[in-house]
Amino acid sequence: MLRLVLNIILFLGSLLCVFVAPTFRLWIASIAVSEFPLIFVSVAGLLLMWSILARKYRTLNATLATVSLITFIIPVVLAYKIGNKLSDDLASRLGGSPERHNVFTLKRLFTTTPLLPYETVSYTKKDDENLTLDFYQSTMKGKRPCVVVVHGGSWCGGNSQQLPELNSELAREGFQVASINYRLAPKYTSPAPVEDIGEAIKYLKENSAQLKIDTNNFILLGRSAGGQLALVAAYTLPVEGIRGVVNFYGPTDMIWGYRTPANPYIMDSKKVLEDFLGGSYSKVPQNYVSSSPVEVVRWSRRRIPTLIIHGRNDALVSFEHGERLQQRLKANKIPHYMLSLPWATHGCDYTLNGPSGQLTTYAVSYFAKQVIQQKDVDIHLANSGEVKDQKSSLLAAFGNSGN
Numbered sequence: 001m002l003r004l005v006l007n008i009i010l011f012l013g014s015l016l017c018v019f020v021a022p023t024f025r026l027w028i029a030s031i032a033v034s035e036f037p038l039i040f041v042s043v044a045g046l047l048l049m050w051s052i053l054a055r056k057y058r059t060l061n062a063t064l065a066t067v068s069l070i071t072f073i074i075p076v077v078l079a080y081k082i083g084n085k086l087s088d089d090l091a092s093r094l095g096g097s098p099e100r101h102n103v104f105t106l107k108r109l110f111t112t113t114p115l116l117p118y119e120t121v122s123y124t125k126k127d128d129e130n131l132t133l134d135f136y137q138s139t140m141k142g143k144r145p146c147v148v149v150v151h152g153g154s155w156c157g158g159n160s161q162q163l164p165e166l167n168s169e170l171a172r173e174g175f176q177v178a179s180i181n182y183r184l185a186p187k188y189t190s191p192a193p194v195e196d197i198g199e200a201i202k203y204l205k206e207n208s209a210q211l212k213i214d215t216n217n218f219i220l221l222g223r224s225a226g227g228q229l230a231l232v233a234a235y236t237l238p239v240e241g242i243r244g245v246v247n248f249y250g251p252t253d254m255i256w257g258y259r260t261p262a263n264p265y266i267m268d269s270k271k272v273l274e275d276f277l278g279g280s281y282s283k284v285p286q287n288y289v290s291s292s293p294v295e296v297v298r299w300s301r302r303r304i305p306t307l308i309i310h311g312r313n314d315a316l317v318s319f320e321h322g323e324r325l326q327q328r329l330k331a332n333k334i335p336h337y338m339l340s341l342p343w344a345t346h347g348c349d350y351t352l353n354g355p356s357g358q359l360t361t362y363a364v365s366y367f368a369k370q371v372i373q374q375k376d377v378d379i380h381l382a383n384s385g386e387v388k389d390q391k392s393s394l395l396a397a398f399g400n401s402g403n
Helices: 002-016 024-037 035-055 058-096 163-173 191-205 225-236 254-260 271-278 285-290 293-299 317-330 355-384 387-399
Strands: 119-126 130-134 146-149 176-180 212-221 242-248 308-313 334-341
Touching: 002 024, 002 035, 002 058, 024 035, 024 058, 024 355, 035 058, 035 242, 058 334, 058 355, 119 191, 130 163, 130 191, 130 317, 146 163, 146 191, 146 225, 146 355, 163 293, 163 355, 176 191, 191 212, 191 225, 212 225, 212 285, 212 355, 225 242, 225 293, 254 271, 254 285, 254 317, 271 285, 285 293, 293 317, 308 355, 334 355
Parallel strands: 146 176, 146 212, 212 242, 242 308, 308 334
Antiparallel strands: 119 130, 130 176
């Protein structure tokens, strides 16, 4: 009987690799089963062997264990399939030279990503808030491009030390990284956090000599609520030097999101939006419009290349948000690329070495380097008087990036 109970529990857990988690606790579990597959594949394998040795319920036990084992492998198989073409796919849409190898490797599932040290500094004071950022120095010498990281947390929580592995990895790739804190809801409402992003970039520019930052090359990167903030900041802030924006599973259509709330067993998304935007849609509709990247990008004159990363099994922020932004960017002919992960949920980049983490880390690095390189080409060509024809060809490559 114990075998049967364990097999049933494992089987139900394996379904989180395929379906959207129905509750908050199961969402947490879905990150584990989809991004740490080796643990669960091993457990399923052991249960399968134990089930074969059983006399009672042998067929049922073995069947459940086999199905669980196969289901736990799905993220690995799909990651391998996507990874095999991701380099070529990115190169064909963003330009550059593809790396002739599979981006995803089984070997990395067994590794960890060491963290680099960082320095915490205050970049501004707003009212009674002392806002800080964590600065990760690039391992490469000279003035380097800078990635500004905006944390998630439903606009009311989280901090700059959230998921720090990618910060260290980008620093190794040659970027300066500034992971910022910002004013939180409900005490502060939109657009306060976007203003804070502007203040952080201002600080980084003013201290660029000391921090060794190339002020012509900033990339904004945000997760969840931070993704929405990064997008709005990139599309609206009157700041020179923003070359691209990366959105990890962030909400992009606040109006649609309010009208189509998340599963209440996961999150009270209506209250979250009301706290951040200062009321319901019927009371402050203008706040919902001005905070929706899909709306902002319609009237913005800024053509900021955008990388969208979203899992189809996202339990907190619907995959539809990513698709809606992609459609709007495509309609407006704005450079973009969307990496969709069939098995992944919210927070899929919890570990850089899991199926999602390996693909997303590569995509972010490739995207950041390519948009900076293309902007540098634009500047060089402008100085030589050849920018018009060459720039058209570069944008043409981006224009085909609807994935």
